[in-house]
Amino acid sequence: MNRGQGPHRAPTVRRVSEPFVPVRRAPAPQQALLGSQAVPAPIADEQRRDVAALGPLAPFAAPGVTDLVLDSRGALWADAGRGLAVVDAWVPLPPPEARRLAVALIATGGRHLDDATPFADVRLPGGVRAHAVLPPVSTGGALLSVRLARPRPWRLPDLVDAGMLDDATADRLREAVRRRRNVLITGAAGSGKTSLLAALLAEAPPAERIVTIEDVAELAIDHPHVVGLEARQANADGAGGVDLPRLVREALRMRPDRLVLGECRGAEIAELLAALNTGHDGGAGTVHCASLDGLGARLEALGALAGLPPEALRRQAAAAIHLVVQLGRRDGHRVVEHVGALRLDPARGLEVSAS
DSSP states (O other): OOTTOSOOOOOOOOEESSOSOOTTSOOOSSOEEETTEEEOSSOOGGGOOOOGGGGGGGGGOOTTOOEEEEOTTSOEEEESSSOEEEETTSOOOOHHHHHHHHHHHHHHTTOOOSSSSOEEEEEETTTEEEEEEOTTTSSSSOEEEEEOOOSSOOOHHHHHHTTSSOHHHHHHHHHHHHTTOOEEEEESTTSSHHHHHHHHHTTSOTTSOEEEEESSOOOOOOOSOEEEEEOBOOOTTSOSOBOHHHHHHHHTTSOOSEEEEEEEOSTHHHHHHHHHTTTOTTOEEEEEOSOGGGHHHHHHHHHHHTTOOHHHHHHHHHHHOOEEEEEEEETTEEEEEEEEEEEEETTTEEEEEEO
8 A cells, every 4th residue: 555545554563572682781692583583593694793883772783683763752663574563672761861872873973963953864884874853853752763784785696585576587687787777776665675776786797886876875785896975964054065966976977887876865866867868877776656656756756856847857767767676565575566667658757667
């Protein structure tokens, strides 16, 4: 069901009995349990994570856990692939302590969080991405959303083993990379867009130079020549900020073989489409979009932020994007739902057809 459709239902709370050890103890050497999934010990080297920057959250960042979120009551939730579940071993934080934890995590990533800037998104050591919101923007206490990177970058065979796609689809996407097709990956939040993008880029020839542009660096690509650009938050005086459209323009001067925009969420879509339409083939990016039916409208809305009329956006997108991959979630599992080509229908605008 698309967001906003159907009656509103409160989320089902699944409580997990002792999924981890308490915060102030070292992790148990035998097993860390979350639901019915167990993480065997000892942990293999490829499963180890550098999560020291998470402070008191670190003991809960077990292998298999992709997200940790702190709610407005100071309770901790974890997602190990089957949806969020309450972590009973965590002692809920009072509002002042939750605020201090949020401010400290954001500061570790080099950004500031205070009453003047009540929300921030940062990259922490170990490939951890953290987002925080303070009251009064948060209607309760401080909120934290932590996305944990996989210890080893994704490759297409890994995603096949995980059930995201089959061998035939993997071969098709691998061939698209080889032929330097421009790929747009779409899907709702948490559907695996970044993971698939990283796996696809790992298939690029090793001699090619990949330049990534992200609001907060999250892409981990198993490739010998990747350079990354990351947006910068303005300082307290409102100066020094560097946005994504500027970074796309700078990336074009860096001799990229493949230009990659981690997530198109605003006016940078115009810069990306312009680059892909002027000979920078082999590029890729992601867009939040819950269904392919809404992709055209979503791209037009992003183009409007850059001052592009709908007709101009449609023509540029149809010419620049060769392949669209739509991701979704089924029974908690991330899956490729559709692979097709973006085309311009004179009557209905942008559509994704089977190809």
